[in-house]
Amino acid sequence: MSSQARSGEIENPKVGDSVVSRCGVIKVSVAADGSFPVTKLTKKRGSFNIQLYFEGKEEPDTIVFKTDDPAIPLYRLGLTAKLVKIKIVTNPV
Secondary structure (H helix, E strand, C coil): CCCCEEECEEECCCCCCEEECCCCCEEEECCCCCECCEEECCCCCCEEEEEEEECCCCCCEEEEEECCCCCCCCCECCCCCCEEEEEEEECCC
């Protein structure tokens, strides 16, 4: 299990892996239940597109996360989905 966070994107993520936005504001992890918990690392505010790339799909599934949102969006992998990359894009303010 690798808990080392990488900056901006991660390829072939496994349970326990995480990725930190390039600006260091949020971290997205891969949980054992197939969800993607988001952790705020600073008190800075921002808006982010969390892009989930799946095998066989050209376009990523995108979750918009704003640090002002009270709830973290819930997103789970389907049973047959193979996640090949997670990328965090910071939206302009």
